[in-house]
């Protein structure tokens with residue numbers, strides 16, 4: 088069994104809160120906590136926007152686990168456990184989406200790491216009821232307990248979709264993004280540099296880690312002969328990409344994948360602004376895996392074009408797989424690299 092997070096350890100000291108409940112769990116799921124709660128609840132629904140979590144736990148949780156951008160459930164739950172996600176707006180989105188699936192006076196349990204904003208639980212729960220109680224605090228994690236005391240409106244996705252525009256060769260492109268999705272408020276500087284230095288594209292093209300679909304929208308507009316495939320691990324990103332493609336009148340196949348888990352090659356081109364963590368120890372296993380296996384997912388002569396922060400050491404990984412790496416743009420902060428499969 089995977090190690091439990093501090094938040095899960097704290098929740099396991101509070102099992103009486105879950106006893107006999109029809110419980111809905113969502114948010115930052117990281118471990119086997121839902122399985123451990125299963126023995127204590129009457130019914131369990133687990134909702135995740137993270138495809139890696141879904142893949143890891145779908146065998147053990149079966150039909151109780153749902154992956155997507157919007158919960159589909161006819162069950163009226165009498166308790167919600169929200170594991171606080173990193174982005175505050177995503178927490179607000181999840182609460183608004185789950186609240187209509189709850190009975191009046193349902194328990195609203197919010198848990199999270201103290202460094203991740205859990206002590207703002209009062210504000211998050213304000214639209215739903217009176218001030219929540221702080222139930223527990225341990226191992227740098229806290230648990231708040233509120234009650235659903237107010238009427239809640241039905242959930243409408245449209246209310247949560249942000250919108251901005253960017254310019255491409257005199258044309259205006261529209262970006263639609265759900266909360267917490269990368270580049271939800273404005274085009275990333277690295278993505279812009281990549282868009283401005285794309286190779287000529289035709290045929291089957293993979294947009295890896297598509298986010299809100301900004302790269303694919305630009306590519307499909309500029310190169311009508313491409314067949315875009317957009318993948319991401321995050322369901323909110325995937326839905327944002329679908330909305331962005333539709334808003335620009337272009338097409339692409341949008342589906343979940345954890346790195347290459349659901350992808351069958353080969354592609355003529357792979358394009359990406361790959362994920363990275365800008366922590367103290369900047370290392371991201373998924374991106375290393377993505378870059379390492381890229382040649383195996385390209386046709387002979389096919390190319391990979393990525394943008395990365397100049398400080399990230401992707402060049403040696405690319406050289407290992409492709410032999411030669413070309414730096415096609417460098418604005419000091421970001422670099423665009425291109426490699427061709429021999």
Ligand SMILES: C[S@@+](CC[C@H](N)C(=O)[O-])C[C@H]1O[C@@H](n2cnc3c(N)ncnc32)[C@H](O)[C@@H]1O
Pocket residue numbers: 269270275278295296297298299300301302318319320321324344345346359360361362363373
């Ligand atoms: C830096 S963002 C780029 C988004 C978009 N392409 C852009 O340029 O705005 C990286 C994206 O990779 C996704 N991602 C992270 N880990 C992933 C994985 N293991 N498999 C697939 N996508 C992943 C993230 O959800 C995020 O949307």
